[in-house]
Amino acid sequence: MKDSLTDREETYDEAVSYILEIPKFAVKIGKDNLKVLMKKLGNPHLKLKAVHVAGTNGKGSVTEFIRSILTSAGYKTASFTSPHLVKINERIRIDGIYISDGDFTEYYKRIKEKSMEMEEEGYGHPSFFEFVFAMAALYFYDKKVDYAVFETGMGGRLDATNVLNPLVSVITSIGLDHTKYLGDTIEKIAFEKAGIIKRHVPVVYNTKTKDADKVIEKTAEALSSPLYNVEKTKVIINEISVKTIDFSIDCSYYKYHNLKIKKTALYQIDNAASAVTAVKVILPDIPDKFIYRGLFDFYWAGRMENLSENIILDGAHNEEAIEEFVHSVKNFYAVEKKKLFFAVANDKDYRNMIKYLVTNIHFDTIYLTEINSQRGTDSCGLEEVFKEYLKGSDDAVIISGNVSSDMFDLAYDNLKDDEILFCVGSLYLIGEIKEYFGRKYND
Numbered sequence: 001m002k003d004s005l006t007d008r009e010e011t012y013d014e015a016v017s018y019i020l021e022i023p024k025f026a027v028k029i030g031k032d033n034l035k036v037l038m039k040k041l042g043n044p045h046l047k048l049k050a051v052h053v054a055g056t057n058g059k060g061s062v063t064e065f066i067r068s069i070l071t072s073a074g075y076k077t078a079s080f081t082s083p084h085l086v087k088i089n090e091r092i093r094i095d096g097i098y099i100s101d102g103d104f105t106e107y108y109k110r111i112k113e114k115s116m117e118m119e120e121e122g123y124g125h126p127s128f129f130e131f132v133f134a135m136a137a138l139y140f141y142d143k144k145v146d147y148a149v150f151e152t153g154m155g156g157r158l159d160a161t162n163v164l165n166p167l168v169s170v171i172t173s174i175g176l177d178h179t180k181y182l183g184d185t186i187e188k189i190a191f192e193k194a195g196i197i198k199r200h201v202p203v204v205y206n207t208k209t210k211d212a213d214k215v216i217e218k219t220a221e222a223l224s225s226p227l228y229n230v231e232k233t234k235v236i237i238n239e240i241s242v243k244t245i246d247f248s249i250d251c252s253y254y255k256y257h258n259l260k261i262k263k264t265a266l267y268q269i270d271n272a273a274s275a276v277t278a279v280k281v282i283l284p285d286i287p288d289k290f291i292y293r294g295l296f297d298f299y300w301a302g303r304m305e306n307l308s309e310n311i312i313l314d315g316a317h318n319e320e321a322i323e324e325f326v327h328s329v330k331n332f333y334a335v336e337k338k339k340l341f342f343a344v345a346n347d348k349d350y351r352n353m354i355k356y357l358v359t360n361i362h363f364d365t366i367y368l369t370e371i372n373s374q375r376g377t378d379s380c381g382l383e384e385v386f387k388e389y390l391k392g393s394d395d396a397v398i399i400s401g402n403v404s405s406d407m408f409d410l411a412y413d414n415l416k417d418d419e420i421l422f423c424v425g426s427l428y429l430i431g432e433i434k435e436y437f438g439r440k441y442n443d
Contacts, residue, residue: 157195
């Protein structure tokens with residue numbers, strides 16, 4: 001899809017529309033061609049003090065924890081994350097603040113101009129992710145950030161962000177997700193994630209599996225990259241109160257007692273430990289008060305997020321994430337009556353996700369719907385899977401419908417004060433709910 005440059009100024013809405021249309025006409029151009037694009041821009045990504053974060057689950061949260069700590073310490077700190085939940089600007093932030101519509105449009109035009117040049121020279125048009133990454137890198141450089149934390153997209157080795165030369169590489173938990181593209185074993189997926197490791201660059205890792213650890217360690221040792229295994233860290237939860245989780249970290253690298261984060265999913269404790277380790281690698285002498293403040297200031301939408309007092313959003317979208325979600329529910333909401341609002345992408349192992357959910361949590365009512373995407377799984381098909389695993393032994397009421405907004409209205413209207421509605425299965429679903437809820441119920 002080529003669009004000749006004209007004198008007319010393109011609007012923000014036109015910029016967003018163009019970028020969202022890119023998957024329909026462009027394919028991933030690969031690191032060699034991406035380097036051509038970045039060179040045309042002056043290689044801004046190589047001029048940044050970058051942190052690179054990969055993993056199956058937790059990489060967005062770790063990115064935001066690192067950003068929050070560094071911002072608390074007074075450093076102008078950028079973050080590049082995906083996917084966005086409601087607005088594409090969410091992907092590009094400085095000190096937690098989204099890029100403005102005006103700046104988004106400006107940097108879109110600059111990347112589009114170079115993309116057109118590349119096509120004229122016989123190169124491919126950048127993919128969606130490559131295009132937005134280039135926008136972010138140039139924006140961060142122009143704004144003179146002190147640090148920039150980049151979350152990978154799907155993989156690592158072949159990811160657009162892997163043109164970075166980071167100060168530290170961080171690898172979070174690794175599970176079986178995107179198996180069609182990354183491999184069907186933990187070892188194969190770990191190999192793809194380990195592709196972000198650079199020679200002599202420290203590696204902070206918390207994969208939660210020994211098989212993945214071995215792959216990370218072998219790769220790092222071959223590249224003479226120092227290793228920091230967060231899994232060996234002692235993370236102790238001291239107290240879970242109504243509003244906070246109090247915990248301590250004790251390891252060979254550092255010791256912190258009575259750290260606090262606002263009440264969220266329990267898995268965020270491990271993510272916080274990974275982030276603290278990464279920051280300590282970059283800034284060994286950072287004052288403790290900034291660690292404490294940065295962790296407490298942390299907020300990451302769509303992860304055990306309270307949409308309202310009794311509606312919880314969690315973007316768990318694979319089996320490992322569902323297990324962590326269930327763990328948090330059992331610890332925080334053991335006595336409440338529970339309802340489920342569920343949709344999932346069709347490229348996920350949703351049968352095992354569903355099996356784990358209904359085996360470990362009793363839901364009085366289960367609402368099934370579809371995400372507004374070609375990747376959405378048919379709600380009637382989901383109903384059959386739920387019934388298969390419930391096998392008539394559960395008295396849950398199952399209601400399915402293909403329009404998520406209509407189904408949410410039904411769930412919302414029938415939610416009682418003593419019940420909790422958990423919305424789970426896809427970050428895309430969470431984004432749709434947040435957008436719809438904000439528009440209909442908060443206006």
